[in-house]
Amino acid sequence: MGVIRKTKAVEVLLKEFNTNSVAISAKALIEQLGDTFNKTTIYRVLDKLEDDGILHSFLGKEGLKWYAKCNGCTSTEHNDVHPHFQCLSCGRVDCLTFTVPLPKIPNRKIEVTQLLIQGKCEECFV
């Protein structure tokens, strides 16, 4: 189940995702807020916000867990699935708005697709 009480931690984490439009890793949030909140709390709040359809998560480089705001998802329906882009120079990660059409794979049922594109972002691309 998701968030029930509007605690300080929920408030601060939500603000973090509302002021930044990029994705944020759990690791970065702990580095940034670890003095204010215990890392267990941060992991738990992120998890609950994902349950609520407010955030979605995905794995970046080296298997690190990243979170970003959802668009039009609910606790019952997580529909906004999309590729993510990770800059190999500055580390920045963001959501891409397009979807890639996959070819039919015979006799297999596709349930999830996760696409991570790595390269140089607008800032780092000369």
Add this chain to the structure above:
Amino acid sequence: MGVIRKTKAVEVLLKEFNTNSVAISAKALIEQLGDTFNKTTIYRVLDKLEDDGILHSFLGKEGLKWYAKCNGCTSTEHNDVHPHFQCLSCGRVDCLTFTVPLPKIPNRKIEVTQLLIQGKCEECFV
């Protein structure tokens, strides 16, 4: 640098990938061979075989590291990059032979793309 001496561990691991056509996780190899070889050895041999262009690696569900045989790669050129499919029922992972065309992303340079498709494999798809 890659493998220089044909040791027992190299031999056994290579056979593992030659008799199975699927991908194998480092974790599974350690579970299977951990009595015969130290896990450190297994990790190191896999790493070297990848350097040699004999194996390629990628991250599966939950950030676990998987390895599979390369086709036509060398130590200097790792060209066979492709999507992977992980069955959510039986856990089996294999390489997909197609490539997905990505749209141009303005002002960004794409260097790597990793696509993991999850669902039900031929065996588990009813």
Add this chain to the structure above:
DNA sequence: AATATAACGCAACCTTGTTGCATTAACAAA
């Protein structure tokens, strides 16, 4: 204000993977 319990902090733990170092074994030269 009193109560119920969701959320928290803390410590201890788990898992995958890595590092340093002494020992062993592959391989080629003698």
Add this chain to the structure above:
DNA sequence: TTTGTTAATGCAACAAGGTTGCGTTATATT
């Protein structure tokens, strides 16, 4: 075949990201 070089191994200790259990705190309801 013996010897010498050093790549590869085993072991123990560590690292990092994340999880769990439990006693305490604070939010929300009455």
